[in-house]
Amino acid sequence: MGSIYDLENISKNPRCVDVKGIIVIINLIGAPVSLLILITCIIRMTYNKKKSFFTYIIIFIFCSELMSTISRLLQLFKYIYEDTRMINNKNKVETPRGIICQIQISLSIFADFCSLLGTLLLSFRCYDMIKNKKKFFSKKRTKIISFSSIISFSIIASILFLFIDRTITSESITYKFDLRDRCCYGCWLDHITSLICYFLYLIILVFIIIYAFKTNSFLKQMSKQILNQSVIHLEKTNENEQDEISCISKEDKQKIKDVRFMRIKVLIYPWVGIIIWGLSTIYRIADDFIMSKIDKYDDRDQGTIDEQKLFDEHPGFQFFVELFMVLHIFLSSIRGILYGFSFIIFEDKFFGERFRKCIFKCCCKNADLDKFDNIEDDQSSSDQNPEGILMSESSSENLH
Numbered sequence: 001m002g003s004i005y006d007l008e009n010i011s012k013n014p015r016c017v018d019v020k021g022i023i024v025i026i027n028l029i030g031a032p033v034s035l036l037i038l039i040t041c042i043i044r045m046t047y048n049k050k051k052s053f054f055t056y057i058i059i060f061i062f063c064s065e066l067m068s069t070i071s072r073l074l075q076l077f078k079y080i081y082e083d084t085r086m087i088n089n090k091n092k093v094e095t096p097r098g099i100i101c102q103i104q105i106s107l108s109i110f111a112d113f114c115s116l117l118g119t120l121l122l123s124f125r126c127y128d129m130i131k132n133k134k135k136f137f138s139k140k141r142t143k144i145i146s147f148s149s150i151i152s153f154s155i156i157a158s159i160l161f162l163f164i165d166r167t168i169t170s171e172s173i174t175y176k177f178d179l180r181d182r183c184c185y186g187c188w189l190d191h192i193t194s195l196i197c198y199f200l201y202l203i204i205l206v207f208i209i210i211y212a213f214k215t216n217s218f219l220k221q222m223s224k225q226i227l228n229q230s231v232i233h234l235e236k237t238n239e240n241e242q243d244e245i246s247c248i249s250k251e252d253k254q255k256i257k258d259v260r261f262m263r264i265k266v267l268i269y270p271w272v273g274i275i276i277w278g279l280s281t282i283y284r285i286a287d288d289f290i291m292s293k294i295d296k297y298d299d300r301d302q303g304t305i306d307e308q309k310l311f312d313e314h315p316g317f318q319f320f321v322e323l324f325m326v327l328h329i330f331l332s333s334i335r336g337i338l339y340g341f342s343f344i345i346f347e348d349k350f351f352g353e354r355f356r357k358c359i360f361k362c363c364c365k366n367a368d369l370d371k372f373d374n375i376e377d378d379q380s381s382s383d384q385n386p387e388g389i390l391m392s393e394s395s396s397e398n399l400h
Helices: 022-045 053-078 096-131 140-168 193-229 250-291 300-313 315-333 335-347 349-362 377-384
Strands: 232-237 243-247
Touching: 022 053, 022 315, 022 335, 022 349, 053 096, 053 300, 053 315, 053 335, 096 193, 096 250, 140 193, 193 250, 232 315, 250 335, 300 315, 315 335
Parallel strands: none
Antiparallel strands: 232 243
């Protein structure tokens, strides 16, 4: 057994000797809060009578993040059992803590792929809905196949990666499952398998970025098109000269603002994923490349000596490792909070309306609209000079 604060033998872990306490606190606070927020959001969205495919995708992503949070909370169950980390067993020797560690790894991989692929599906859905008028996902069968494929792939990936990990590290003492949580307060793959896994994450992330930029570009183009079609030029006669003023109706102004707000709304979930997974991927790949030489699979004491020697020779590098480890753990533990917050500000009526007003004032660029007068305000002038209304060129094609 052991304490959930888990600072036993921390002096033998130079990689996180200065930050292990902070890492534990982050997980003990972040994981439960994420769990509560995700459950609340899922319940709120489930009881909503009108659910679009977009809503189902968000629920799916939240359920994935819920699985990731549960994986972290499983860490607490390890302290019921005997601490076998300092026993020189090879990794092929099964222990209760090692079994829980493997469950954590499997759940994490499953949740990660579901969350990433769900975000990719959401990005593609937004692009398809705006660009192609919902053509691809118009059939219920296609929607079911999409979710089934993501779940099936994620299950296969989690089993496959765990199998590869077990095969590669079967003779390991320094990186056995019992020791995987010595710094991260949770288990993950060995370095080689982790690099392969994060390479796949990176590929999915690239596609998410591509569709996010495509969607943003099209909505930006749509906003300009509506603006160009909506401008009306009026000739206003003064005592000695004629002035030409440009006007837009209040309805068209609102339509343009809605499109600009839509650009933010449809990109919030992809960008949350891009930020979280982008930073995590950078940290993991760097850590796996550098520390794989330290985590040798034959001698635990020698691995600790080599690790301490590396940090003694490069103290700045130790600060870099510990800093990015804390940032990585922080982002990982609050993933559910970030996704839940994105739901609250965009889907919840009370917070959504207030955040929408804040976005209009701070983020949406509407200064170019304010220079145009409202057509209703100048209607009397145009009535006096109906011949003076010059409509700007407008396309008869419908906006997609």
